[in-house]
Amino acid sequence: MKRIDPHTHSTVSDGTQTPAELMESAAQAGLDIIGLTDHDTTAGWDEAAHAVASTGVKLLRGMEVTCRHHDTSVHLLSYLHDPADDTLVAICARTMESRATRAQKMVENLSADYPITWEQVQQYAPKDGPIGRPHIADALVAVGAFTNRNECFIRALHPSGPYYVPHWSPDPVEATRVIRAAGGVPVIAHPRARGRNNRVLELEIIEAMIDAGLAGIECDHRDHSVEDSDAMKHLAQTYNLIVTGSSDYHGTGKPNRLGENLTDPHEFARIVEQGKLEVIRP
Ligand code: AMP
Ligand code: ZN
Ligand code: FE
Ligand code: FE
Numbered sequence: 001m002k003r004i005d006p007h008t009h010s011t012v013s014d015g016t017q018t019p020a021e022l023m024e025s026a027a028q029a030g031l032d033i034i035g036l037t038d039h040d041t042t043a044g045w046d047e048a049a050h051a052v053a054s055t056g057v058k059l060l061r062g063m064e065v066t067c068r069h070h071d072t073s074v075h076l077l078s079y080l081h082d083p084a085d086d087t088l089v090a091i092c093a094r095t096m097e098s099r100a101t102r103a104q105k106m107v108e109n110l111s112a113d114y115p116i117t118w119e120q121v122q123q124y125a126p127k128d129g130p131i132g133r134p135h136i137a138d139a140l141v142a143v144g145a146f147t148n149r150n151e152c153f154i155r156a157l158h159p160s161g162p163y164y165v166p167h168w169s170p171d172p173v174e175a176t177r178v179i180r181a182a183g184g185v186p187v188i189a190h191p192r193a194r195g196r197n198n199r200v201l202e203l204e205i206i207e208a209m210i211d212a213g214l215a216g217i218e219c220d221h222r223d224h225s226v227e228d229s230d231a232m233k234h235l236a237q238t239y240n241l242i243v244t245g246s247s248d249y250h251g252t253g254k255p256n257r258l259g260e261n262l263t264d265p266h267e268f269a270r271i272v273e274q275g276k277l278e279v280i281r282p
Helices: 019-028 045-050 086-110 118-122 133-142 149-157 172-181 203-211 226-238 265-274
Strands: 004-008 033-036 058-069 072-079 185-188 216-220 242-245
Touching: 004 019, 004 058, 004 072, 004 265, 019 033, 019 045, 033 045, 045 058, 058 086, 058 172, 072 172, 072 203, 086 118, 086 133, 086 172, 118 133, 133 149, 172 185, 172 203, 185 203, 185 242, 185 265, 216 226, 216 265, 226 242, 242 265
Parallel strands: 004 033, 033 058, 185 216, 216 242
Antiparallel strands: 058 072, 072 185
16 A cells, blocks of 8 residues: 655745655655645745655645635645646735735734844745744744744744734635646645634535535544544545545644655545646656
8 A cells, every 4th residue: 555645844834854855754754655735835846856766755746825714724735736827826926925024023023022033033934935933933942932833833823812913815715716727636734623713614615615626625634533534534525525634744843743644545546637747756
């Protein structure tokens, strides 16, 4: 049975390993295929692709598009899309700019109570990449305010906390259409994970995304209970959607370990069939 983990992050967004290091770790974890899905960017694809030959790990090129519907955060994986698609590139660029402005505002808010500066936080963020709360967390840890990213999220970076500022995000239904038009395969990430204000994504939104061309649902994920996973598999079956499972690995930034959840090879084949690009093989 092939070991396929289709959702991971590198230093190109908020993971802690470079794409090349991630490929090495994937080989050590005994993965046959890894999906690199950094937040709102495909900047890590080339480096990861170069490591396919040396590691023997096949590469599924992807991206996790940050979306929002009113107050609910929605993460939408896009697989094998054209990375030069104008509309998708424009969405990512707008998100990137808004992330920078937003991070600056959050740092300003936090600096009233914690000894951190914008210059310092930028050291932890990818250059010209999608800066996010994990990078602010790294700065808070560096000054000794908290011990790890998770503690920062619970105590200082949570959306219901006093320092939080949202950034612009596309609507998930619109993003689903855009990904399809770019030749991509849209798979909703961890739909039952507790998002902003601890609210779960309403079924109504998922159904609207299905109408817009959603291809699959990430069912097996550490933020899902067994009941969540079963409910999402049932929904996927009802609409004949692809079922995936993944680690959502972030290196040392999260406890998630490579390969802790996997995707069935038959389901993986359905992603490949629908994508514009190929899987990169040694
Ligand atoms: P942002 O995109 O800036 O709103 O930050 C969200 C990102 O933070 C997500 O991509 C998660 O990977 C990460 N994240 C969320 N909660 C935690 C946590 N408790 N510990 C570490 N990382 C987290
Ligand atoms: Zn992340
Ligand atoms: Fe996510
Ligand atoms: Fe993720």
